[in-house]
Amino acid sequence: MKKFKNSSIFLDRDGTLNVDHGYVCNPEKIQLLDGIIPAIQLLKNAKYKLFLFTNQSGVSLGKYTKADVDACNNRLVDLIGIQDCFTEICIATEPPSQEKSYNYRKPSPRFILEMIKKYNLDPKKSYMVGDKDTDALAGIRAGINAIYLATGAPPTEFMVNIINSGQAIGFPSLLTFAQYLTA
Ligand SMILES: [Mg+2]
Numbered sequence: 001m002k003k004f005k006n007s008s009i010f011l012d013r014d015g016t017l018n019v020d021h022g023y024v025c026n027p028e029k030i031q032l033l034d035g036i037i038p039a040i041q042l043l044k045n046a047k048y049k050l051f052l053f054t055n056q057s058g059v060s061l062g063k064y065t066k067a068d069v070d071a072c073n074n075r076l077v078d079l080i081g082i083q084d085c086f087t088e089i090c091i092a093t094e095p096p097s098q099e100k101s102y103n104y105r106k107p108s109p110r111f112i113l114e115m116i117k118k119y120n121l122d123p124k125k126s127y128m129v130g131d132k133d134t135d136a137l138a139g140i141r142a143g144i145n146a147i148y149l150a151t152g153a154p155p156t157e158f159m160v161n162i163i164n165s166g167q168a169i170g171f172p173s174l175l176t177f178a179q180y181l182t183a
Helices: 035-043 066-080 112-119 131-144 157-165 174-183
Strands: 006-011 049-053 088-092 120-129 143-149 170-173
Touching: 006 112, 035 049, 035 066, 035 131, 035 143, 035 174, 049 066, 066 088, 088 112, 112 120, 112 131, 120 174, 131 143, 131 157, 131 170, 143 157, 143 174, 157 174, 170 174
Parallel strands: 006 049, 006 120, 049 088, 120 143, 143 170
Antiparallel strands: none
């Protein structure tokens, strides 16, 4: 008998779930983007395991602390208001100069690959969702689907190219993506 594999969504944070003010580090300033609550509800109801995967180089650059990131993540989960929202959270604190495959910083696929193994995830039914090239690349390198949301950073030429070549799919928002997945 074939063993059941889990479907999953890896979510970037800033520009994907909340407004990206740049180096977001104050929980008071966490502001959910439109439609995030119904989107998360749809995905949870459809039994997707959700993972939060956020690059926070501000920690290693000394702009804020890991405790600040935790406080922002807690505030985010409170605002979403859904129990056990994320199965696991990865905060990649390495600076951009440490963009190595053995680190967690996106575009490294390390966190995604570890979760695939740990939770028996089906790569074909797993998605890395974000607003930047590094999000899409982490998904592609991990062998899962890459989703670009137009809610944060505008698409780069690289992003347009990978969408046109079918390596990534673009959506206007997390809600439209969730509706597409669960339709
Ligand atoms: Mg982002």
